[in-house]
Amino acid sequence: MKKLFGTDGIRAVAGQPPLDPATVHAIGLALAKSLGPAPKILMGQDTRESSDWIAATLASGLTTGGATVESAGVITTPAVAFLAHTHGFSAGIVISASHNPWEDNGIKLFGPDGYKLPDSTEIRIEEEIFRQLSLSPLTPEPSNPPEVNEADRAEYVQFLLAQVPGLSLDNKRIVIDCANGAASAVAPQLFADLGGEVLITHASPTGRNINENCGALYPKVVAAEVVKHHADLGITFDGDADRALFADQYGNVVNGDAVLLLAARDLQARGLLSPATIVATTMSNMGLEAALKRSSIAMLRAPVGDKYVLEQMQATGAPLGGEQSGHIIFSGKSTTGDGLLTALLLLDILHRAGKSLAELLEDLKTFPQVIVNVKVREKRPLDSIPEVALAIAAAEEALADSGRVVIRYSGTEALARVMIEAESEPLMRHHADSIADAIRTELGI
Numbered sequence: 371m372k373k374l375f376g377t378d379g380i381r382a383v384a385g386q387p388p389l390d391p392a393t394v395h396a397i398g399l400a401l402a403k404s405l406g407p408a409p410k411i412l413m414g415q416d417t418r419e420s421s422d423w424i425a426a427t428l429a430s431g432l433t434t435g436g437a438t439v440e441s442a443g444v445i446t447t448p449a450v451a452f453l454a455h456t457h458g459f460s461a462g463i464v465i466s467a468s469h470n471p472w473e474d475n476g477i478k479l480f481g482p483d484g485y486k487l488p489d490s491t492e493i494r495i496e497e498e499i500f501r502q503l504s505l506s507p508l509t510p511e512p513s514n515p516p517e518v519n520e521a522d523r524a525e526y527v528q529f530l531l532a533q534v535p536g537l538s539l540d541n542k543r544i545v546i547d548c549a550n551g552a553a554s555a556v557a558p559q560l561f562a563d564l565g566g567e568v569l570i571t572h573a574s575p576t577g578r579n580i581n582e583n584c585g586a587l588y589p590k591v592v593a594a595e596v597v598k599h600h601a602d603l604g605i606t607f608d609g610d611a612d613r614a615l616f617a618d619q620y621g622n623v624v625n626g627d628a629v630l631l632l633a634a635r636d637l638q639a640r641g642l643l644s645p646a647t648i649v650a651t652t653m654s655n656m657g658l659e660a661a662l663k664r665s666s667i668a669m670l671r672a673p674v675g676d677k678y679v680l681e682q683m684q685a686t687g688a689p690l691g692g693e694q695s696g697h698i699i700f701s702g703k704s705t706t707g708d709g710l711l712t713a714l715l716l717l718d719i720l721h722r723a724g725k726s727l728a729e730l731l732e733d734l735k736t737f738p739q740v741i742v743n744v745k746v747r748e749k750r751p752l753d754s755i756p757e758v759a760l761a762i763a764a765a766e767e768a769l770a771d772s773g774r775v776v777i778r779y780s781g782t783e784a785l786a787r788v789m790i791e792a793e794s795e796p797l798m799r800h801h802a803d804s805i806a807d808a809i810r811t812e813l814g815i
Contacts, residue, residue, distance in 0.1 A: 375492040377675035377781025381476035384420035395510040398431020400498035409460035414445040416466040419577030426515040443518035444555040446611035448708035449526040455484030466610040484705035486677040534718040539566025543601040547592040548573040549585025551609035593617035607709045613696030614709035618728040626696040627658040649691030657736035676707040738795040742788040742806040746813040761808040765801035
């Protein structure tokens, strides 16, 4: 059972355990000792004000443990995965808490193949972290972060552009929301030579405004900007740009389910969807499953977390997978969710089809869906709490074949997520509130 790693690395309030200086230094030491002799590490970070000291402290632990460290500076999570694999690094590390508020931060790890580490490896690293802390729990002396290799970002941009040869945004107006995060350092350079009119927003990070009323957590913000500027499309990223959401020209938010549908159909039309199967998660809408079925495409469901989507893709050979939240993985192109790559590939689909996003999604009819997040003080098994179990059973019985009930804990935050999908919106909301209230009463803060 993992104690430090969640579904996407280690994440906490910056400065507090396990992201206090002593533990961060121990994480660096443990990672260096887990990677064999003289490992070479690539490190990147997002725009939080804590990212610099965490990067410096982590690098100090890594070098003390015998590693050499190169920094790509402020850069997206998938860029680190790509560069670590391309240049034969022993591991890639990203200092980021993704979509979390600025007070939080995190440490994400990638192996030399560019993939997130399996749970078994994370458990071994955890054991070494606790061993290092027991040997030397003292706070390390502060040090300077490693020197930044500016060429890394340019190389990643060229890799992205090579995936969409011939893409042109001429006669298009696109609004891009960078969430005041890592995309702020990459998106302006990426879109500079694609033509059209590109309006970059929320690309002025202060260290404390990442994800603040912008980005993929607030997709209606870019949707409103699309309407305001009479744009053709809106694109919005989260703090580390490993996911992207969209808005059509009418200001309708377009999530990862819709992107999966368009990407699957495009791959199928070009003879590249073999097997004719994609991987989504338990959170994906039943409407996506129905639309894919009409195109003779099967949909498998994995647990939430793009690493689990990827595991099922690898196990089944499915060439495409992703999450409703906007993490999309294209086999052969990326080893993890990549918001910038997803944006380019979607733009390429629209360019080749000669149609708008709204036109291509006309037949996607989604079931009403609600997600209620409940802050919890602990993560006890929900089926062991009688009142919660009764509320869940009542919802499942009432919805039967006309809906779905998915209750789970967040892997990155102290939250219980209540998701209900149903043909009847009043019934959906009633049961979502009933379950959320039961959880709140028993576990709420």
